[in-house]
Amino acid sequence: MQHGKYPFVVGFLTVPLGLYALFVIWPFVQSIYYSFTDWTGLSPDFVMVGLDNYRRMLDDEIFWKSLQHSLLFALLLPLVTIGLALFLAFMINVGGRRRRGGPVISGVRGSSFYKIVYFFPQVLSIAIVALLFAFAYNPSSGAINSVLRGIGLDDVQPLWLGDPDLALWCVMAVIVWSTVGFFVVLFSAGMASIPVELYEAALLDGADRFTTFFRITLPLLWDTVQSGWVYMGILALGAESFAVVQIMTTGPGGPDYSTTVMVLYVYQKAFRDGQAAYATAVGVALLIVTLAFAAIVMRLGRRERLEY
Amino acid sequence: MGSTSAENPTGVGRRDLIKRSAALGLISVPAVGFLSGCASGGGGGRGRAEAGEKTAKNPLGVNTTAPMEFVLFDGGFGREYAEDAVKIYEKNFPGAEVKFSATQKIQSTLQPRFNQGTPPDLIDNSGAEQMDMGVLVGKNQLTDLTPLLDAPSYDDPGKKVRDTLRPGIVEMGQFDGKPVWILYYAYTVYGVWYSQKALDSLDEKYPETWDEMLRVCEKARKRGMAGWTYAGKYPYYIPFSLYPMIGKVGGREVLDAIDNLEPNAWKHPAVKDCFEAYYELYRKGYILKGTPGLDHIQSQTAWAQGKALFIPNGSWVENESSHVIPKDFELAVSAPSGLDDSDRMPFGTIWASGGEPFIVPAKARNPEGGMEQLRIMLSEASSKNFTTKVKSLTAYNGGTDGIPLTSGLKSAVAALEKAGSNVVNPRLQDWYVQLQKEKIGVAGLGEMMAGRLTPAEAIRRIQGFADETAKDPSIKHYKHQ
Numbered sequence: 001m002q003h004g005k006y007p008f009v010v011g012f013l014t015v016p017l018g019l020y021a022l023f024v025i026w027p028f029v030q031s032i033y034y035s036f037t038d039w040t041g042l043s044p045d046f047v048m049v050g051l052d053n054y055r056r057m058l059d060d061e062i063f064w065k066s067l068q069h070s071l072l073f074a075l076l077l078p079l080v081t082i083g084l085a086l087f088l089a090f091m092i093n094v095g096g097r098r099r100r101g102g103p104v105i106s107g108v109r110g111s112s113f114y115k116i117v118y119f120f121p122q123v124l125s126i127a128i129v130a131l132l133f134a135f136a137y138n139p140s141s142g143a144i145n146s147v148l149r150g151i152g153l154d155d156v157q158p159l160w161l162g163d164p165d166l167a168l169w170c171v172m173a174v175i176v177w178s179t180v181g182f183f184v185v186l187f188s189a190g191m192a193s194i195p196v197e198l199y200e201a202a203l204l205d206g207a208d209r210f211t212t213f214f215r216i217t218l219p220l221l222w223d224t225v226q227s228g229w230v231y232m233g234i235l236a237l238g239a240e241s242f243a244v245v246q247i248m249t250t251g252p253g254g255p256d257y258s259t260t261v262m263v264l265y266v267y268q269k270a271f272r273d274g275q276a277a278y279a280t281a282v283g284v285a286l287l288i289v290t291l292a293f294a295a296i297v298m299r300l301g302r303r304e305r306l307e308y
Numbered sequence: 309m310g311s312t313s314a315e316n317p318t319g320v321g322r323r324d325l326i327k328r329s330a331a332l333g334l335i336s337v338p339a340v341g342f343l344s345g346c347a348s349g350g351g352g353g354r355g356r357a358e359a360g361e362k363t364a365k366n367p368l369g370v371n372t373t374a375p376m377e378f379v380l381f382d383g384g385f386g387r388e389y390a391e392d393a394v395k396i397y398e399k400n401f402p403g404a405e406v407k408f409s410a411t412q413k414i415q416s417t418l419q420p421r422f423n424q425g426t427p428p429d430l431i432d433n434s435g436a437e438q439m440d441m442g443v444l445v446g447k448n449q450l451t452d453l454t455p456l457l458d459a460p461s462y463d464d465p466g467k468k469v470r471d472t473l474r475p476g477i478v479e480m481g482q483f484d485g486k487p488v489w490i491l492y493y494a495y496t497v498y499g500v501w502y503s504q505k506a507l508d509s510l511d512e513k514y515p516e517t518w519d520e521m522l523r524v525c526e527k528a529r530k531r532g533m534a535g536w537t538y539a540g541k542y543p544y545y546i547p548f549s550l551y552p553m554i555g556k557v558g559g560r561e562v563l564d565a566i567d568n569l570e571p572n573a574w575k576h577p578a579v580k581d582c583f584e585a586y587y588e589l590y591r592k593g594y595i596l597k598g599t600p601g602l603d604h605i606q607s608q609t610a611w612a613q614g615k616a617l618f619i620p621n622g623s624w625v626e627n628e629s630s631h632v633i634p635k636d637f638e639l640a641v642s643a644p645s646g647l648d649d650s651d652r653m654p655f656g657t658i659w660a661s662g663g664e665p666f667i668v669p670a671k672a673r674n675p676e677g678g679m680e681q682l683r684i685m686l687s688e689a690s691s692k693n694f695t696t697k698v699k700s701l702t703a704y705n706g707g708t709d710g711i712p713l714t715s716g717l718k719s720a721v722a723a724l725e726k727a728g729s730n731v732v733n734p735r736l737q738d739w740y741v742q743l744q745k746e747k748i749g750v751a752g753l754g755e756m757m758a759g760r761l762t763p764a765e766a767i768r769r770i771q772g773f774a775d776e777t778a779k780d781p782s783i784k785h786y787k788h789q
Contacts, residue, residue, distance in 0.1 A: 038782075042439055043447035044423050056782070138606055139598030140615075162540050162601030162758065250541040254750040255600070255758070271415055273742055274443030275782055 028287075034280045041276025053281035062257060063265065063282060067289070069168065070237055070262040073175075074293050077236035078229045081176050085183030086225070088118060090213055092184065093191040094199065105199045115188060118181040126240055129178045130247035137161045137170055137248070161249055164258035171259055174244050179235060183228050190224040191217060226301040233293050237286065238263055262286045357674045365400075367459040368676045368683065373403040376677035377428035379418065381435045382410035384624050385494065385664065389694040390432070393685045397677075400684075404677065413437050422449060427669035430678035432493070434664050441490060441665065441738060442784045445483045451668040452487035456679040462687035469686060474705045476733050480662050483786055491682055492662020494694075495701040497623045497641060497720040498548035499658055504638035504715075506533070506617055514642040516655045518585045521645045525594040528617045535594030537616035539604035543757060544749025546586070547734070549620035552659040553644040554582045555732040559652035564788045567735045569778035574771040581647055583756065583763035590759050600758040605629075612637065624663075626716035627699045639716035641723055657730040658723055662703055739786045740777055747773035 035053055039046035057063050092107040092115055108114075121129060136143040137160035145157050161167050194217065202212050218225070235241070242263040246252050253260035253268070262282060270279035357374035360366060376397070380390045387410040394408045407428075411417050415437035421427045422439075427449075433439055444450055457470035457478060470478055474495055481490040500514075507514065510528060515521040525535030539545040555563045558578025565573035573579075589595055596616040599607060605628075611619045612632040619625075626639055633639060643658040668678040684690060691704035692711050699714050701707075701721070708721055724731070736744040748770050756766040777783060 040440075040443045040447060041419060042422055042443045043449050044425060045447065134603070137601065139601035140596070140606075140610060142601075145598070157598065159598065159601040159758070162598075164755075164760070250543075250600075250754065251746055251750040253746065254754065256751050256755050256760075268742075268746075271437070272440070273783075274440030278782065 089187035543754030
């Protein structure tokens with residue numbers, strides 16, 4: 001039995017690890033390699049230029065702006081999204097008043113309906129969501145300004161995506177709107193696995209909703225929250241922010257560079273300006289930011305695992 | 309995507325998570341290397357088809373049995389005009405197999421093939437996914453189209469192709485020096501687009517000077533109509549009327565200096581005067597409210613609905629907004645208004661230039677076939693077919709007689725006639741895309757027209773951007789010949 005173990009394990013691991021190496025590791029290695037060249041992306045010839053791309057990055061104002069926005073996304077979006085999702089999930093699952101003859105803990109009235117509704121945005125592709133909001137933000141005939149006019153606020157007609165002070169917040173709002181539902185479902189599932197006895201005991205001790213949430217729900221949900229945090233941060237640094245910025249914003253990336261993010265910059269440099277090598281250098285910077293983000297979250301979130 | 313983790317949320321271990329985060333977040337890094345294929349791979353490519361014999365019917369010496377591949381950008385002009393031209397090619401060379409495809413994703417489809425050295429024989433390199441021409445030229449990826457230009461034209465063997473083209477088309481295809489790398493097939497007229505009917509209802513003619521322009525706008529405002537709107541989210545539409553105005557006021561040299569990225573080119577008094585004139589539109593409230601938040605379609609729709617009188621645009625607007633432009637709109641285009649009588653060029657000075665850039669890759673298997681296909685498209689019959697189907701002019705000089713023209717097109721033809729030789733052709737938008745769109749357009753003009761920069765600040769900023777581009781060694785630089 002013993003000596004048959006390794007071939008058995010290796011047999012199972014080869015295919016997935018091979019695929020992982022081919023489709024994840026190898027492109028990484030390739031990209032890092034290209035970041036030291038002057039490859040345009042439009043022809044097979046290039047030469048090594050050493051650290052030139054990285055040196056250029058340090059003086060590139062647009063790069064720093066996009067880095068700044070990406071960091072803001074990575075800090076703020078998980079905080080808001082996860083916070084909101086926790087609140088909503090708690091209200092759906094635990095926050096309801098006790099009803100006579102009902103279970104000890106339950107959500108607010110109509111919670112099963114809300115649970116489905118919150119998940120709706122997740123069903124729509126992010127491209128569609130971005131497009132819909134681009135219409136809604138239209139200052140002259142969009143839904144938001146029409147509502148404002150409808151309730152008599154004729155003077156409050158912001159330019160939304162056309163205003164450099166508002167545009168970034170408009171974009172963030174869309175990302176929160178489109179992702180919060182997923183985390184509500186994720187946390188709901190996590191809350192469902194917390195034993196009811198713990199809540200009963202808390203209730204007997206006279207705990208109110210706040211205490212229940214902070215003393216019972218959150219600690220027992222910690223692992224899920226942490227995973228969600230990393231996942232959301234990655235969405236905010238990667239695909240989700242790209243789609244929304246690319247589809248919705250002025251330019252895209254504007255007005256006046258107020259919404260440019262790193263992924264967008266990678267895309268523009270590689271596919272608009274024919275500077276694929278520089279784009280990979282920016283991509284490597286994004287890789288470092290993403291890894292650092294994941295490491296910090298894991299480090300800060302380290303706690304004793306609670307067994308129940 | 310979340311269903312598996314939702315079922316088992318606590319089962320995600322730390323190590324898994326790091327792995328996953330790597331896989332997810334970094335997708336953008338490998339994507340670059342991945343999408344564009346393996347740059348260092350390929351290289352070899354396939355053999356080139358042997359050229360055929362040059363005859364009067366086949367002046368380019370196309371190999372009559374070699375397959376030909378043609379990739380078209382499937383955009384505002386559709387694909388029908390090209391399909392019709394392919395049919396003619398197939399008829400002329402019954403032994404050749406033609407592979408025709410149309411896509412919006414020029415870059416994603418073709419970039420890997422360039423990297424592998426196996427590109428098609430003819431490409432319409434257009435649209436949002438256009439491959440950077442400067443880079444393609446700089447990396448010797450294109451075939452010089454001079455043989456095509458010197459070949460006899462399709463209709464008249466006594467006339468070379470180059471002599472049947474509209475002014476500026478050949479020069480636009482050159483980057484530096486003699487070779488012609490690109491053939492622009494469509495011909496676009498840029499300017500100020502408006503409804504003749506709306507202007508008539510104000511008892512006004514198209515204003516030739518800026519004072520008149522302001523007066524017309526004031527009159528329109530009293531009727532509850534804004535003077536101007538523009539694609540606020542893509543403010544690089546503003547130059548379509550602003551640049552030719554600068555040319556009219558200060559002369560061609562000012563525009564050439566700007567294109568050549570000369571120091572202080574933007575500090576020329578003509579630039580300052582024109583910027584101030586446009587800023588006046590904002591200051592006096594003649595710009596449609598909310599314009600900075602509108603994209604091109606939204607602004608064109610507002611304009612077609614009569615909310616604004618004028619819009620800077622190109623001749624594609626007639627086709628693009630055909631479903632919102634009312635039947636009795638009487639679409640018209642005019643060369644931009646100037647400042648006053650002291651302008652260097654006469655009223656009528658207009659920006660017109662080629663669109664839909666066609667290229668034949670250097671590593672094409674059948675470059676003669678690609679060029680022959682272009683020669684067919686540049687015949688009078690094909691040109692008329694294009695104009696009839698998509699309401700736009702082609703590079704073929706003429707080709708509008710005897711076919712019914714829509715009102716916008718008719719007015720564009722008239723505007724070109726009025727301009728005569730006073731056609732300007734600023735090149736920033738094809739030489740320095742990032743500078744033109746993102747820097748001058750969005751961060752400069754867009755901010756000024758939204759009232760967040762004064763003209764002086766905008767000029768200082770744009771000059772800074774131009775200097776940056778001039779100094780950037782990673783960008784290839786061009787000069788007017």
